[in-house]
Amino acid sequence: MPLVFAGVCSHAPGIVGRADQADASAKNRLYEAFDDMRQRLEASKPDALIVVAAEHFANFFMNNMPSFAMGMADYYEGPIENPEWLGISKTRIPGNRSLSERLIQKVMETADVSYAEEWKFDHGIMVPLHFLTPNYDLPVIPTNINCQGPPLAPLHRAWAFGQALREAADSVPERVALIGTGGISHWPATPDSGKINESWDRQFLDEWSRCDKAAMLSYADTQSYLDAGQGAFEIRTFMTVSAATEGAQGIVHFYEPIPIFAVGCTIGTIDLEAPQLRSTI
């Protein structure tokens, strides 16, 4: 059946792991926005949650790097990181092998995707789940877009992948929710950590909220790298959600640069009830 929920959020490890170092009011506003997103997700009564993430070498490495991959297991594990450092305990996360297999089969009709029966989650998936499914009781279907090891699949391929995901979700009887998680501008895991190009972020989010396909596909990685850092390659995850909900309006519920979290923290959802795109926002 049609997607029951779609949204985007940040996943930076500092959001949980360095929460005590952040401005308390900014942190609280972000946490409230995450909690609001959790409530919206729960209200949609999903049977499973597809998480389109941009992992950081938890499973895939340059010896055998898929551009797009989906998990196909009954359970997963995470986080791989030191739990004290991340602020999230190691746990087992439920999956749904049967649903994964049917979705993957459908995606393969129009897009190339690898599948993985083993998958360990890093902060890229664990941080969103920590807020959105804190009891780890919703089956997750991990999905990855290589945003780390160039060459990266071009943006229009991420778009096609998002369209394929939508067709796949529509083809199964389960109630499927979808989130994309990544950074916008950021320079994570470098001495530049904390640098954020707010105006670049706001422009991208404006395009994202209007589902402006042409504008989003016009980004070039070489220019994004200069303007918004290597972390900006992760806009592919946000664009995948746009492609999966093409024509629907995105609502940015929260955006605020929080330097100690190393990213402009973002929470957004797609208005699936009113798919007619408004001309202005």
Place this chain on the structure above:
Amino acid sequence: MQKFLFELNRDEEFQARYAEDRRGALVSFDLTAEEQQALIEPDIGLLFHLGVNGQILMHFAALHSIEWQDYLQRMRDGLAVHGPVREGVYAVTGYEGVDAHSRRLGQTSDIEEGD
């Protein structure tokens, strides 16, 4: 180097072997003496300079319980001693850190910078 860190970061059994015998954990990897030493110490700054992807290095630093600001400072120190990052997309842009950036904008911050 990155292959070793990738394997180490995601495998608790391998982490236990590395904790027991760091040099022994490296034997099946094709590494120079400089790379081996950087991984054994661990020398975060040298590893960053040599081009280890920042995400892999960040997880490795977390494995060693290196505090965040200390981790950032070790990378800065490594570049000061060894020179710019040799390869890869995880490099530096001249950003002077959150506190310095805030000061330049006339803002205040409670965040402790490592430098």
